[in-house]
Each structure stands twice: as structure tokens, then as C-alpha cells.
Amino acid sequence: MKTPIAGIPDPLAGPLPLTIRRMLDPSHPLCREDIIWTLDYIKTKVADGAPEWTGLDRPRLLALFTAYAGLAMHLLHRQSLGGEDAEHLRALLRDTLP
Numbered sequence: 001m002k003t004p005i006a007g008i009p010d011p012l013a014g015p016l017p018l019t020i021r022r023m024l025d026p027s028h029p030l031c032r033e034d035i036i037w038t039l040d041y042i043k044t045k046v047a048d049g050a051p052e053w054t055g056l057d058r059p060r061l062l063a064l065f066t067a068y069a070g071l072a073m074h075l076l077h078r079q080s081l082g083g084e085d086a087e088h089l090r091a092l093l094r095d096t097l098p
Contacts (some may be wrong), residue, residue: 016097017041024090030081035089039072042096052098060098067095 020038022028046053056064071092078085 020093020097023093026087026090030086030089032075032081035071035075035081035093038093038096039068039075042068056098064096064098067092071096 019034020041023030023034023038053061071089074085074089074092081089
């Protein structure tokens with residue numbers, strides 16, 4: 001996992017579901033079902049107006065949406081979730097978290 005930079009809050013320090021924490025671990029193999037579950041989890045949090053999402057400014061929200069859409073599109077167009085694709089997917093996943 002990436003190391004937090006001094007002075008910048010670590011988005012992974014908060015209470016994340018085990019599924020997401022596992023997916024961010026490079027030693028854990030990615031599977032489609034976990035990524036789909038994560039996309040649904042994020043969609044539900046946004047739709048429910050979770051506090052970690054409602055306080056975001058428009059540019060940050062658009063950046064998160066871009067990563068969310070990138071993750072979804074990657075699932076649609078790629079069959080492989082291993083190797084370099086796994087690292088790319090983990091980076092996109094990190095970028096979808098507020």
C-alpha cells in the first residue's frame with residue numbers, strides 16, 4: 001500500500017470494509033466480484049449521503065467519479081485482473097475513496 005505523505009490525511013486510515021482493505025493489499029488476488037461489490041458499496045454510500053462524501057467540493061467529487069468510472073470501464077473491457085492490471089486497478093480503487 002502507498003505510504004501516507006506527512007500532512008495529508010490518509011484515506012485508508014478510516015474504517016473501510018474488510019473487502020476493500022483486502023483488495024488494496026498487493027498480496028491479495030483481485031477478483032471481479034470484489035470489485036463489483038466495491039463499486040456498489042461506493043454507489044450506496046454516495047446515494048445515502050454518507051458524511052465522507054457530502055462534504056466534498058465539486059473538483060474532488062469529480063476526481064473521485066473519474067476514478068470510479070475508470071474502474072467500472074476497466075472491468076467491462078478487460079478479462080485479466082492480474083499483473084500490471086491489478087496494480088492499475090488498485091490505484092484506481094485508492095483514487096475512488098474520499
